[in-house]
Amino acid sequence: xxxxxxxxxxxxxxxxxxxxxxxxxxxxxxxxxxxxxxxxxxxxxxxxxxxxxxxxxxxxxxxxxxxxxxxxxxxxxxxxxxxxxxxxxxxxxxxxxxxxxxxxxxxxxxxxxxxxxxxxxxxxxxxxxxxxxxxxxxxxxxxxxxxxxxxxxxxxxxxxxxxxxxxxxxxxxxxxxxxxxxxxxxxxxxxxxxxxxxxxxxxxxxxxxxxxxxxxxxxxxxxxxxxxxxxxxxxxxxxxxxxxxxxxxxxxxxxxxxxxxxxxxxxxxxxxxxxxxxxxxxxxxxxxxxxxxxxxxxxxxxxxxxxxxxxxxxxxxxxxxxxxxxxxxxxxxxxxxxxxxxxxxxxxxxxxxxxxxxxxxxxxxxxxxxxxxxxxxxxxxxxxxxxxxxxxxxxxxxxxxxxxxxxxxxxxxxxxxxxxxxxxxxxxxxxxxxxxxxxxxxxxxxxxxxxxxxxxxxxxxxxxxxxxxxxxxxxxxxxxxxxxxxxxxxxxx
Amino acid sequence: xxxxxxxxxxxxxxxxxxxxxxxxxxxxxxxxxxxxxxxxxxxxxxxxxxxxxxxxxxxxxxxxxxxxxxxxxxxxxxxxxxxxxxxxxxxxxxx
Numbered sequence: 001x002x003x004x005x006x007x008x009x010x011x012x013x014x015x016x017x018x019x020x021x022x023x024x025x026x027x028x029x030x031x032x033x034x035x036x037x038x039x040x041x042x043x044x045x046x047x048x049x050x051x052x053x054x055x056x057x058x059x060x061x062x063x064x065x066x067x068x069x070x071x072x073x074x075x076x077x078x079x080x081x082x083x084x085x086x087x088x089x090x091x092x093x094x095x096x097x098x099x100x101x102x103x104x105x106x107x108x109x110x111x112x113x114x115x116x117x118x119x120x121x122x123x124x125x126x127x128x129x130x131x132x133x134x135x136x137x138x139x140x141x142x143x144x145x146x147x148x149x150x151x152x153x154x155x156x157x158x159x160x161x162x163x164x165x166x167x168x169x170x171x172x173x174x175x176x177x178x179x180x181x182x183x184x185x186x187x188x189x190x191x192x193x194x195x196x197x198x199x200x201x202x203x204x205x206x207x208x209x210x211x212x213x214x215x216x217x218x219x220x221x222x223x224x225x226x227x228x229x230x231x232x233x234x235x236x237x238x239x240x241x242x243x244x245x246x247x248x249x250x251x252x253x254x255x256x257x258x259x260x261x262x263x264x265x266x267x268x269x270x271x272x273x274x275x276x277x278x279x280x281x282x283x284x285x286x287x288x289x290x291x292x293x294x295x296x297x298x299x300x301x302x303x304x305x306x307x308x309x310x311x312x313x314x315x316x317x318x319x320x321x322x323x324x325x326x327x328x329x330x331x332x333x334x335x336x337x338x339x340x341x342x343x344x345x346x347x348x349x350x351x352x353x354x355x356x357x358x359x360x361x362x363x364x365x366x367x368x369x370x371x372x373x374x375x376x377x378x379x380x381x382x383x384x385x386x387x388x389x390x391x392x393x394x395x396x397x398x399x400x401x402x403x404x405x406x407x408x409x410x411x412x413x414x415x416x417x418x419x420x421x422x423x424x425x426x427x428x429x430x431x432x433x434x435x436x437x438x439x440x441x442x443x444x445x446x447x448x449x450x451x452x453x454x455x456x457x458x459x460x461x462x463x464x465x466x467x468x469x470x471x472x473x474x475x476x477x478x479x480x481x482x483x484x485x486x487x488x489x490x491x492x493x
Numbered sequence: 494x495x496x497x498x499x500x501x502x503x504x505x506x507x508x509x510x511x512x513x514x515x516x517x518x519x520x521x522x523x524x525x526x527x528x529x530x531x532x533x534x535x536x537x538x539x540x541x542x543x544x545x546x547x548x549x550x551x552x553x554x555x556x557x558x559x560x561x562x563x564x565x566x567x568x569x570x571x572x573x574x575x576x577x578x579x580x581x582x583x584x585x586x587x588x
Contacts, residue, residue: 311533
């Protein structure tokens with residue numbers, strides 16, 4: 001019973017709760033037990049079992065009164081970058097190791113309003129800076145997936161939302177929240193065989209999320225199926241006056257849009273610039289497979305040009321660190337977080353930040369400070385902002401011809417813990433397909449579509465027009481149907 | 494673009510991060526490597542008249558200038574590393 005409960009998708013769990021096959025308390029117990037059993041994955045920084053059971057109990061009471069939200073009674077995990085009132089929020093950094101927010105982020109407020117239950121706060125790369133979850137102060141997350149020919153090899157779940165990805169994949173949460181600044185939802189989703197959606201910039205409120213690069217950061221859902229993802233997004237999205245970049249738009253019924261749709265005549269763009277050196281041949285093959293599936297469903301495949309793609313990564317690695325260096329200036333040991341006592345104020349700042357930030361975070365703050373400093377601002381920062389404009393223009397031109405763009409999510413399958421560590425750039429290159437989307441503020445989704453010859457999940461990415469989440473989910477749903485994967489790391493399939 | 498140790502020290506001072514001499518050395522190498530990689534942007538041709546990121550042009554929405562909360566001194570000070578009375582404490586600044 002317990003085991004089968006954690007294998008239910010969000011949609012199935014809601015159905016079971018509705019039919020009173022089990023209660024939210026029972027469902028929550030099943031997840032708490034599984035979390036305890038799989039602590040070796042290090043997916044959670046904080047588990048909140050008492051809060052979870054209290055919330056589940058309240059949900060069961062609401063159910064009796066027929067007061068049900070979109071996610072009523074469903075236990076979820078929250079990336080430890082979202083402030084949760086009274087629950088430690090660390091951003092996986094030593095500098096926030098003991099930080100207890102006195103307020104709740106808008107996204108989590110929306111999720112609780114819809115009846116969900118908090119299982120705990122998931123691990124991530126420190127301040128969401130990373131693509132493998134190895135920069136966390138609380139240790140790396142281990143992927144629940146095993147390499148086909150080397151079952152003892154520990155694999156990364158991707159990053160930065162690696163804890164959320166591992167938790168959803170290993171059945172330690174029904175669904176989870178992530179944040180995506182350069183691929184941090186989509187790349188880990190692809191690495192562990194789940195669905196991850198980065199919404200259009202402005203669809204989900206950033207209020208109460210620990211900021212990394214504010215013009216790129218977006219919160220989004222991670223779940224086991226496209227339908228689950230649609231429901232999560234619906235609960236999360238919405239206008240928030242507390243976020244000055246929040247867009248006041250009607251949130252459509254994403255889930256209902258999956259019941260009946262046709263891809264006939266839909267134009268799918270294939271950017272030839274996304275064929276990059278070093279891309280695994282089986283990923284290229286899978287990309288072709290995806291095109292064929294969509295063609296069979298009535299869509300038209302068309303080549304598009306995104307000529308500035310090759311500049312996206314270096315552009316990103318100017319803009320994101322520049323914004324990070326400014327955002328992270330607030331961690332100074334004065335009002336909250338770690339403080340290293342010293343005789344002078346400057347010494348206190350410098351020693352606190354030296355002890356509180358990890359290596360990757362310091363590296364990015366230093367780069368950001370450099371590109372913003374006098375004499376380099378025009379050569380780096382302004383140039384990068386202009387290239388960002390050109391990258392957006394590329395997409396706008398492409399969307400005059402096509403409705404959705406199909407690409408791989410990442411150029412490789414999940415790699416081993418400790419690989420790609422020799423130099424920072426080889427790690428940065430893993431985000432080559434995801435970063436342009438953030439620079440252009442567009443929505444994109446990663447869908448698991450196959451397994452590599454090493455029996456590891458591979459994902460395809462769909463990029464949409466601004467606020468084109470409904471179409472993205474529909475095309476993703478089609479790919480999911482065609483791929484018909486079990487996405488169960490325990491089964492290895 | 495070369496980045497010498499004095500530049501690393503200057504950036505670290507601006508960023509208020511204390512570095513050990515070994516770190517000045519190692520970050521120097523890493524920053525050099527990253528900046529060299531970023532340098533490829535210099536070859537990008539940017540047509541005349543391209544403005545920096547157009548999304549920055551849209552005016553941010555503003556809330557009305559009103560007091561919406563207050564009297565939360567305890568909450569504000571809850572995470573303070575050091576506090577006295579209703580204030581944050583820091584090392585002495587003025588002699």
